[in-house]
Amino acid sequence: MKLKLVAVAAAALAPVVAMLVYNEFALRAQRNEEVRANAAQAAREASSEVERIIEGVRAMLVSVSAMPAVRHLDAASCSESLKSVAENVPNVRTIFVLDPKGSPICCSQPINAGTTFADRDYFNGVIDSRQTVVGTYTMSRVSDTAVLPIAMPLMEGDNLKGVVVTGVRLDWLQNRITERGVSPGNAVAIADGKGTILARVPFPERFVGTVIPDEFQSLIHADEPGVIDVTSQDGTERILGYRPIALPGSPLYVSAGFSKKEAFDQINRSTLASGLGIVGGVLLAFLAAFLIGNRFLLAPIERIAATMDRWRNGETKARTGMRGPDELSAVGATLDGLLDELDRRRLETERGVEERALLMRELTHRVKNGFTLVQAISRQTFSKVEPERYHSFSERVAALARTYDLLLSKETTSSSVREVIAAAMEAHLDGGCERIRVDGPDVVLPADLALPLSLVVHELATNATKYGSLSSETGKVSIVWRKERERLDLTWTESGGPAVDAPARKGFGSVLIERAFPSKARSVSRSDYLSEGLVFELSFAAGELESLSQVSADGVAEQGT
Missing domain, CATH: 3.30.565.10 (Histidine kinase-like ATPase, C-terminal domain)
Incomplete structure (x- = not known):
């Protein structure tokens, strides 16, 4: 019975639990979509800012290229002009002009004699394409700091007179990302075309200058932006939105990751609270089922069963004594009435049996007297005239009397x-x-x-x-x-x-x-x-x-x- 009560309680709770579980899955699915959309949006915003920075530097190089001192390649006046510009642009450290062979012509700060830039990828890229080139992570030979070089051809008609070069300071870029602010657990990373990390939040000291792992290299040159679930290099599970460099106007790879733990923290707390509530509700329901079931169901049923066992074992006066408006009390009262009726009928039966036994004994006595009378009559009639026949007849009458005595006696064993x-x-x-x-x-x-x-x-x-x-x-x-x-x-x-x-x-x-x-x-x-x-x-x-x-x-x- 207790198991049945538990089953009833479980059946009552099942729809509530199912609804809560469904809501939990629905909330998590909705939150997952929101986080993925936010990650994609954060990646777009970071990529747009990088594009604005690169575009600003490119505009600055265009202005530098238009300066008379630069266009005439006057080393002394060119250097002074470049120095003046560099001092007023905080995101660059140096600006210099190279001849088509990679040797410096003028610079915003002194360059060691014999220094050449002919081996640099960005220089060769400009020579080959005659277009502005954004380089990769580079240690500057002028300032000896990490920069992102940007080079632009200095043209006179169709002739290449030189290459104007500058470098975005990576420490400045790092500070810019940090100032934008990143929520705890989230991450923003900027990488060049080779996958070298230029700036990252958090833990820049661990990752800037390192190469993105091979499993994520495909994202750098992907055909379109996307959102994926990853475990980042710092071991955090994130939903990552990324923007590859293959996009128009996107010279760098940008990614923005949202920590799953932080993103689902509120839902997890809500889930924990709901789970504890469900467990508490189940325990309370089962406890109520036991207590209420024992009080209002099991106890009355056991009382009725115990009364029946006592009555069956010979306690004919056993009664439940149950009275009340509920159904089980009515059953107990009905049982008491039935036992009273059975007791009354038992007493009537016992009196009837006693009366029948008395009548049977009287009948037996009268029948035996009748046989005795027949024997007496036969003895007086035949004993002297036909003694042998009388003897046979007498024996048969006596045997018949014993048979009837057996048939009529209620004490037969x-x-x-x-x-x-x-x-x-x-x-x-x-x-x-x-x-x-x-x-x-x-x-x-x-x-x-x-x-x-x-x-x-x-x-x-x-x-x-x-x-x-x-x-x-x-x-x-x-x-x-x-x-x-x-x-x-x-x-x-x-x-x-x-x-x-x-x-x-x-x-x-x-x-x-x-x-x-x-x-x-x-x-x-x-x-x-x-x-x-x-x-x-x-x-x-x-x-x-x-x-x-x-x-x-x-x-x-x-x-x-």
């Missing part, structure tokens, strides 16, 4: 099959016990089976005496029984008497034979009226029969009767 047959047959013998053959094991029958068997054998013997084999001097009767598991099979066979015919109608004796046994015995009988005599077969269930001994006898006299 268990008897063996042999004793029952002997008592039933004694009234029908006239000194001819050799005409009766009895064969079978000595099996003890309970009183409720011994009496029906006595009635059946007595009726068969009466019919045999009237119409069958015992009505002639040569007739015989064979009574044989055997035990088969829990059933007793008995066969009554007549022979040597007059020819018999099946009766035209069913008399009282036949009805008595069919209905003598109680229903629990499941008795079955069959009568065959053969020309040589009646054959009657009887089978009934006798439970666990008790065998005394296996004996064979050829006459009633062998039974000690």
